[in-house]
Amino acid sequence: MKMYDILLLIIFMFIIGNLIFVSKHKHLLIILLSLEFMVLTIFLFMLMVLSFMNYNMYMLMVFLVFAVCEGALGLSILVSMIRTHGNDYFQSFNLL
Structure with a gap:
């Protein structure tokens, strides 16, 4: 596969995650799973760009x-919401 095809695939994956x-x-x-999918597509894009430019991979x-901190925070919010409300529906969650 050419680099252009891989870039189109990554953009398509990111659009699907947003949808x-x-x-x-x-x-x-x-919602949390789609956010993690978008983070993985951004990671693939950064990997492709940094390897193309021959940069270090510290970034x-x-x-x-x-990304791991964001995932752990989302999981803790999910567990807290399930313990207090019994499910993860946003309709049963009242902000007032």
């Missing part, structure tokens, strides 16, 4: 650290 994020807004778990390690 899932926008359309499936009833469950917190699906990818920093990005992965932030």
